[in-house]
Amino acid sequence: MTQIYIISLKESQRRLDTEKLVLESNEKFKGRCVFQIFDAISPKHEDFEKFVQELYDAQSLLQSDWYHSYVGAGLTLPELGCYLSHYLLWKECVKLNQPVVILEDDVTLESNFMQALEDCLKSPFDFVRLYGCYWRP
DSSP states (O other): OOEEEEEEEOOTEEEEHHHHHHHHHHHTTTTTEEEEEEEETTSEEEHHHHHHHHOOOHHHHHHHHHHHHHIOOOHHHHHHHHHHHHHHHHHHHHHSSSOEEEEEEOOOOOOHHHHHHHHHHHHHSSSOOOOOOOOOO
């Protein structure tokens, strides 16, 4: 069964909505996938500095096309926390040797979510980035 992680800060105002989404989704998609909250790494996390030292390579970022083409600045502390949260879940995926889905707590699950997920799982790709950048009226 596919694990679906929703990254959410414990102190986030969206946390209650995320908890509700997890409960509703686990009922709606019972037997097909399991939703759970992953407590996001914030700069306040006791191991934040250790994680940054071990898991983040600023030099690689500065040399990347992405950095030079789109961003042009280093990551802020909250962005580093988001990166670390994703990174730790990627490591969990490798450890489990199973597909996982990583979402953030501002996600909206569309009616075709499960079909899209099943299509992704059938694909030959090792990594699929689910991303939407649009506004709804």
